[in-house]
Amino acid sequence: MAASASMPQAYPPLLTKKQTAEFYATTTRTIDRWLLEGTLPADAKVVIGGSVRFRTAVLMDHINGSTTESSEGC
Numbered sequence: 067m068a069a070s071a072s073m074p075q076a077y078p079p080l081l082t083k084k085q086t087a088e089f090y091a092t093t094t095r096t097i098d099r100w101l102l103e104g105t106l107p108a109d110a111k112v113v114i115g116g117s118v119r120f121r122t123a124v125l126m127d128h129i130n131g132s133t134t135e136s137s138e139g140c
Contacts, residue, residue, distance in 0.1 A: 080112065080119040089125065 077089070087094045100106045110124040 077122045079122055080114075081122055081125070083118055083120070086120040086125065089122075 078085075081089060083094045083097055087097050090097070097106070101108070101111060107124055107128050110120050110128065112119045112121060
């Protein structure tokens with residue numbers, strides 16, 4: 067039961083860069099690099115009053131789409 071308590075059931079609609087890095091189990095530097103390379107969808111990033119946030123729904127769609135695309139080629 068302790069493991070389920072540490073893992074959130076739902077994500078907020080907007081994530082900070084740090085939360086996005088945790089979501090992907092990587093670093094904030096990698097998130098920056100993925101944005102520059104186009105690995106992450108550009109419309110996931112939102113700037114609100116100078117603060118960068120990431121749309122959770124867009125990230126989830128990206129993950130689901132990436133998984134589907136990679137499994138179709140096999």
